[in-house]
Amino acid sequence: MPNEDVKIGTVDGDLARWFGNTGRLTVQRAVGELRAGRPVKLVGNNGMNLTVAAAEMLAGERIAAWHRATGGAPGLVLPAPRLAHLGVTAAGPSYVSLGGLTGDEIDAMLLAVEPSVPVFEHRPAHALEAAALELVKRAYLLPAAVVVPAAAGTQTALAEVDAAAVADFHEQSARDLTIAARTRVPLAEATDAEFVIFRGGDGLHDQVAIVIGEPNPHHPVLTRLHSACLTGDLFASLKCDCGDQLRMAVGEIAAAGSGVLLYLDQEGRGIGLLNKMRAYGLQELGHDTMDADAVLGYGPDERRYAVAGAMLALLGFRRITLMTNNPGKITALEDFGVDVVGHQRIIGAVNPHNHNYLKTKARRAGHMLDEIGRHSFRK
Secondary structure (H helix, E strand, O other): OOOOOOOHHHOHHHHHHHHOOHHHHHHHHHHHHHHOOOOEEEEOOOOOEEEEEEHHHHOHHHHHHHHHHOOOOOEEEEOHHHHHHOOOOOOOOEEEEOOOOOHHHHHHHHHOOOOOOOOOOEEEOOHHHHHHHHHHHHOOOOOOEEEEEEOOOOOOOOOEEEHHHHHOHHHHHHHOOEEEEEEEOOOOOOOOEEEEEEEOOOOOOOEEEEEEOOOOOOOOEEEEEEEOOHHHHHOOOOOOOHHHHHHHHHHHHHHHOOEEEEEEOOHHHHOOHHHHHHHHHHHHOOOOHHHHHHHHOOOOOOOOOHHHHHHHHHHOOOEEEEEOOOHHHHHHHHHOOOEEEEEEOOOOOOOOOOHHHHHHHHHHOOOOOHHHHHOOOOO
């Protein structure tokens, strides 16, 4: 029997009390719907609403058919990097009119490496359309959103999400973060290791911290932020240095006596495994790692660090020495209240398969890898 003090009818009126932040829950629900190929309703201010679908889950012919059946209602929202690949210079996301475009031309607009599309009408996306694109990216789908104006106040079977909740999703996820479990797991490089599992992050999995030894929270804690890399961490891919960095970081923290490694669910610099594989395919065609992401529609680095800051706060580590070659991580953590008092680099093995990747990070992303240019490999 339920507790008589709990009135079941109050659950709908007070979801945040019972099940967490309502806005965050609606974003999670919308993400699930988009990944399943179903549209959602995005609610904005002043009565403006949109029906939103992930373009890649429909594909060109279905998008064109939807356009014909509704008298031209659907449009496409594309990010600036993808627009640049289509020959359009834009400062931010743009709304693209689909009038006259065939299904094949829409497919080319979405994903073609050498797109051949007719001249198309476009304009800067308004705030709600930009939020629709952000929502699709949250689902780790190709950053392209099909949008249709939706009437305000009408009841539909679609999951509804507020645009403000989409904008606040990552930082709200950080605020909702909790420690769910922690237990000792001896590692090859660090036998005195404890895994701490956090629930509430905005990725598709729980977030993980590995605490090695007994870090003193009153002193700077040696810390590594490591974004998950299935290919490098698990399968020892030679296309990156991630697996080397992961194991080296654990070993160096153990050698130093104590520290923490945050293992963050941000595959492919925040674009997800599927899009990372697409980017790898583009690299095989001659694009460097940053240009490959841009062809897909992504910026140079889509990762965010509010959740990492919250993980360190929950562990009681406010001052850290960061193990990184990326100055951007230092700035990002400081933005979320972490005092980064110093840093130390961590250089993985250089080989013929990752040499250009590492040179690109040094040359174009400002990573502290100047010595990489001194390596040379025969073709």
